[in-house]
Amino acid sequence: MSTVRVRFAPSPTGYLHVGGARTALFNWLFARHHHGVFVLRIEDTDLARSTDAATQVILDALQFLGLDWDEGPVKGGDFGPYYQSQRLDLYQEYAAKLMEMGRAYECFCTPEELDQRRQEQMKQGQATRYDGRCRHLSDEEKEDLRAQGRLPVIRLASLDEGETVVHDLIRGDVTFDNTTQVDDFVLVKSDGMPTYNFAVVVDDALMKITHVIRGEDHLSNTPKQIQLYQALDFPLPKFAHIPMILGPDKALLSKRHGATSVMQFHEDGYLAEAMVNYLSLLGWGYDDSQTIFSVPELIEKFTLERVSKNPAVFDIQKLEWMNGVYIRALSVEDLYERALPYWQRAGFLPEEITPEVKEYAQRILKELQSRIRLMADVVESAQYFFMDDYPYQPDVVQKILTKPHTEEILQYVYEVIKEAPQLNEEHLKPLFQVGMEKFGIKMGELIQPLRVALTGTNVSPGIYDVLELLGSEKVRSRIERTLAMLKEKELI
């Protein structure tokens, strides 16, 4: 069997969104599974909307996800160039060829005229299609039209009988009626640029793409493309149309559903491994028991046969959960490398890290690891470890530090801390128990106020871990600070 060649062909009109990433992933997995070639091609023929910056962002996003391409921008390859804007001569060549063969023709109808006719067809209950009126223009007529200043487009002289069947690897055979569904669509716009349907065929054929794996939104365009393959005598690739990704309201996923940009997810602290794993499950599943897949496993197990046909709703909660799973699986060293930038940006840690600071940071991370779901969470959940002027959460202070004995409890702990040889559970618990009896309270009633005093919140790692991490000096100064705050606010 010949080498599998697939491609991902984004248009650089914005960031890489979740849907595009999933399409890229499926292509990539398919290529790696079959030891094939993954091609990246930039579809930038829409000059008005395409930008270099957007191209770079897409490249960055693919890189972040680990979807490396074998041919394409930066990498190069034997079937370049990989930017459509640099392939204009090719489209011209094939358009000329089709004209010569009589399979394409110039059309001088204006957008306004076409629109009007479309409206009319709709009113009549007919399918909207180009009526072919420019198909047999004489040379004189063309000259007249040109003299009027009209710029022609080039249209395909499509087959107007029979049907075109798409043999889809996921959906089976899908039949389209040539008479009503495949019209003489535009190949080359009046500004000389190729349309998507034309460029995609020329490029996929020339780049020897064997499997076209793309979103279902392209299924309806496929018969048009097939007619082009046939007119140009190009071998037909196999097609696989994967289901769309929807928002919670079942509408196509878009910006209005919140973050959809892969790089935004990255910034929020989603791990590439979690993104890839979650995305792989959108429209694909393996068996009835497994949801966590490593990348090698995905490569091994991914097949188009197991791609589902129905659209999938993007469930951010499941992604978050999965991200937590991957965070918990990280080594402390790895976790630290990923957390460091967040802490540095928050001003918690300097650019230069001493071994002591690194060790402290890692000890904190060990405690935080099971408590965060996004890397960005390390900022809020660790601020009191790095700031001595940590804020007090007002409602928590009100609720917990206004209870009876608060001052005595804190003072008791203050004294006890001085005596303890080490701030750990072994040494402190017995002392706290003495306090419990002294005040006639439960352990929680001693620990909660202490937690609030030390952290400003009622949520933190285990109290003995917090005490140990902070150390005797800080614990005492924080108790003093809290007592002062309470007195100032006249809460005790």
Next chain:
RNA sequence: GCCCCCAUCGUCUAGGGGCCUAGGACAUCGCCCUCUCACGGCGAAGACAGGGGUUCGAAUCCCCUUGGGGGUACCA
């Protein structure tokens, strides 16, 4: 309007005629662990869109309806 695709718990899915009193995961709820929050463990609730067929037998096959999605551009 016309055409195409799709239809299992709230969500992602397993299921490809009998193994299904429909399995798993997220979310939800309860219990356990426990100094809070997580993590972890145990458990509960929760679906074959509706109607016709085919068949000894249908979540699985066919048809219709309904619902959702997509296409219908000199966007990609």
